[in-house]
Each structure stands twice: as C-alpha cells, then as structure tokens.
Amino acid sequence: MAALVIAEHDNQTLKAATLNAVAAALQCSPEVDILVAGSGVDAVASAAAQIAGVRNVVQMDAPALADQLAEPLAVQILSIASGYSHILAPATASGKNVLPRVAAKLDVAQLSDVTKVVSPDTFERPIYAGNAIATVQSGDPVKIITVRTTGFDPVAATGGSATVEKQAVAESAGKSSFVGRELTKSDRPELTAAKIIVSGGRGLGSGEKYQELIAPLADKLGAALGASRAAVDAGYVPNDYQVGQTGKIVAPQLYIAVGISGAIQHLAGMKDSKVIVAINKDPEAPIFGVADYGLVADLNTAVPELTQALS
Template sequence: MAAIVGGRVLSRLGRCTFAYCRRLNSTLIVAEHNGNNVTPITYNAISAAQKLGHEISTLVVGEDCGKVAEELSTADGVAKLLVAQDAVFKGFLPEAITPLILEAQKQFNFSHILAGATAFGKSLLPRVAGKLDVAAISDVIDIESDNTFVRTIYAGNAVLRVQSTDPIKIVTVRGSAFAASSESGGNASTETAPKVDVVNDKSSWVSQELSKSDRPELTSAGKVVSGGRGMKSGENFELLYKLADKLGAAVGASRAAVDAGYVPNDMQVGQTGKIVAPDLYVAVGISGAIQHLAGMKDSKVIVAINKDPEAPIFQVADYGLVADLFKAVPEMIEKL
C-alpha cells in the first residue's frame, strides 16, 4: 500500500527504511565526570553532537554516578541516559569501560560515538575504535556533516578536513571549539546500560593525587595567566598566582616551564598539554613557540609580557608589553 503526501509517494517499505535510518543515525556521548560532578567538556561534546542532528544518548559510567546522572538528565539536547554503576569502573580505566561501550553499540547501533579530547577521551575512544575496526578521529574543531570533520595538524598551522567512510564514527572533540550546551532545559529518560561481564586483568586502579585550588579549572576558565621559562623558577610563579587571584583567573604554563620543573605538568598549555580558549589570556615570560601557540591562540584577547621585542608571542598578541616581567607584574597587581 502507498500514500501520496505532498506529491511524494510513501510506501511501507519507505517508512521502514526511514525508521531504520533513524535508528542508525544516533549518537552516543561518553560522559566525563569525577563521581560527583560532570566535567564541563561533556557539555561541549553535547553541543558538538547537536551539529549532527541525531538523537543523542549519553553514557554515564562509574563506581557510584547517580548524582552525575541526575545532573545530566536536564542537559539540553540529551534524549536518553544510559547509566552503568559498578565497582569495576573505579578509576575509569579504558580496559573496563570499553567492553560496556561495545555492548551498548551492539544493542543500540550508534552511528557516532563522541567524547571530549581529554586524557579520559584520548585513552578510551582509540581503544573502542580498535575493537570496532574503524578509525578514530581526534581533536575535532568542527563538524560539517555526518561524515566530514575538521581538525588541525602541524601544531595548528594547517586545517585538515577528514571524510570518513566507516560505518561508525569515533570522534573526540576539542572543548574550546564548541560552545557548551545548556545544563538545563532537557528531560532525558534514564535507563540501565546493557549488562556486560567485565574481566579486566590488564590494569588495576591504585590511587590518585589531585591538586586542589580555589582558582578556576584551567580548561574551562574565562581568564588564564600563564608563565614560561622567563619566570626563572617555581618560586617566581607566586607572582602569577597573585595576579591570577586579582583577575579571578586560572594559572597555566608553557612546556618549557613544566620541563624545567617550575610547575606540575597538569598546568601545561600547548599541543601536548591542555587546549584553552579563554576570554583573556595573559602570557608572561613566554616566547611563543609553535607548540604553545597551538594550545592558546584561539583565546579572545591575548596579552603578552616579554622583554624580548622579537618574541614570536607578539605576533599573535592583541596587546603586547615589552618589559621586565618582574617589574611589570608587581605593578599590575598593585593597580588591580
């Protein structure tokens, strides 16, 4: 039987085919969280997934993640939550989470699986891609269509358009490239994730040590103050901490400062560190090597302080001050 609607013929076969396509064209986002709160990049990943125009499901996995699931249930754009709670997921080890994602894929047949381009996403999704025998597309900065993605290469000096013919697209997204979706306005249904017997004899969770600070988290901060080799020592970073406190900013560092042992590596901004795009980025004593620029050049306003007028950082800075940082920064703190 067929019906004519608006000059188009819709057969039962056509309807079934359309329904099948709808089932295939769906997106799974693997939520990142700390057990109590959703990591902000998850909302950036939801925003990226919305560009695909598919139904969005979010996987919340952990030892105890009921509070996180409740928070995500109101996220704008999320239609369904899949929740998996088990002690085996303690520490969010990719060896434990991958079998769960593969089982969910078997049941729901997602066309796209996304996560943030963080240490969590970068360790998990390539493993999932390998098990599914498809390519992993990393650090995406734009989504043009179901199968076309944009990412940077050569430390951000070139933009690559990737077109994938794989049946399942595995993608990590750069948080700074997508505005965060709203944390409210949604009403997702919640269901238990598919059951899977996880046998993980390859790795075990031991412990973690987290640095605590009242300052904003580096990758989500609206203002960032970063120091480089020009700071000369870790003790001198106290100047930047004081400036950051005046501005309400997070504190970062160049790879040179991290390699020199001035600050811990979780403060590193750059291609091999964290990618940031705050409203204000203050680079103090940073020369502006390509590796560092790749991690911060998308900042809205860049301020550079360096005594070398030929420093490459001035080529990307909106405002530049050629001065001794040990004189300029204290003056800034005093005036603020």
C-alpha cells in the first residue's frame, strides 16, 4: 500500500521539512501521496505536486483548517487513513501535535523521531538523548511515523508531476478554537532549515552580550541564531531560538557554538551538523568532544576577532 505524508505549510508556502518526510516515505513505499489541508492552499498543493517521487496530492481546503489545529486536522487524516500503510509527518511542533492523536484514534503505536527506515516495518530512532539507537519493528496495520528531518536528505522540490485531487472536508466536532499566536519576526533563515547557525550559551552572561557578540557574527555569515537551553532559561533570547532535545533539532552545514558547555540536552539537537566549531574558555567542556574545530579562548575577545576577520 501507499504512504501518506502530511504536508507542513503556512497556507502559502510549503515548509522544507516536508521534503525530508517524503524522502522517508519513499523508503517505506514506492507510492507516496501528500495531504495538503488548510485554507486557500492552491499554491501549496501546486508546489507539493512538483515534489519528485510524489504520486498524488490530496487537497482539503476549508477555513476551519487555516490554523492547523490538531483536532480538525486529525479528522481529515483519519477520513483517508484506510488507504495507506504508512502515515508520516516531520517531527516538528506541528507533526508532534497531530500524529499522536491520529495514532490514538487508530489504536496503533506511534513511531516517533524515526531517523532511518530499515524496512517497511522496521525503523531506527534515537533514545537516551541520542546516546543509543533503538531498532523498532511494528506489526500494526498502519504505521504512524514522525520523521526526524536531520536523518533524511530532502528529495528534490521540483521534477515531479503528481495529480492534485480536491476532496471534501470531513466534519470536525469543533471542540477547540484558535486564540492567538505570538511569532518572533526575523529576516534571518529559519533555524531548522538554515545552512549556517551561530548559537550562544550561558557563557555569554547576558542577553545584551548575545546581541553584541552573536548577532554581528551571524550577520556576517548570513546565519540563523540559536541558543542553548541555559541561555533561553536565563532570558537571553526567546525560546524559539533553543536548540536541543527539548528545542529544535538541527543539522546545518556549519554550527558555531559560542559559550556553550555542551550538555547532553544540547548535543542531542545539533551533533549531526556537518561541521561543528566550538569557542569556550574551558578546555574540558564536553562540546569539544563533538566539535570538528575547537578554540579555547575568551569569547569576549575571540568572537569580535572572528567577526572582524570575516569583514
């Protein structure tokens, strides 16, 4: 049977994480469909139809789906679930919100944070903050999977020629409603999709130092801004900057960690980065154990010098 990928989007553009989920789905089944559920999503459905390897795009369009609430979105997924052996979504806030509800309604176990497809019924996922890899085999008739996007290279966003099939929206009980959303506006790349990330930790000492040292370096590199949980908890930056097990999982081409000791919680979120550069005055900091390049130095001196050298 075919696999279904739940597209992640903002009703206007398709999120890059969908491409990673499609890559995982193609390893589960040669036939992959995408569900685009939202409000005014013709452009998203058209973009999804261009993804390489996709057979069909199921479009469900209604105002009630505009805010991607878990309850109405789960109802749409359940209405077509019987035609699929695998249902996948990126392991983002959205995917983690809706798929557990789908799994519960189908009375099957969810396979979370999958990083490798061994076979259509066997998968690998990290446990113990990524220090061990569990191989899990599922005998459920439908596999509900959240995909850790860093584990799969994205498929091509163009080159496909899938058909777009508009389907009627299933009625939802309407027990939840959208109240509001607070977003941090930034011209920088999105953290989970950025090719370069500069992160700051508690070693910076204050939010002012973060802006004084980290932001200019990120500007020079065209990088996204990240932070450790300690820096977020201390109020240096908003919590959507957090990289780690309880934050965002990233795997950029270049990750620069400034004043970050390397607690296991943080390492779980960035150790798959292609090149890791660490700047820390403590030569025994755990971050140096995963870093490709390490600089033992005072960040107050080293970071401005690095920024200046990039001018």
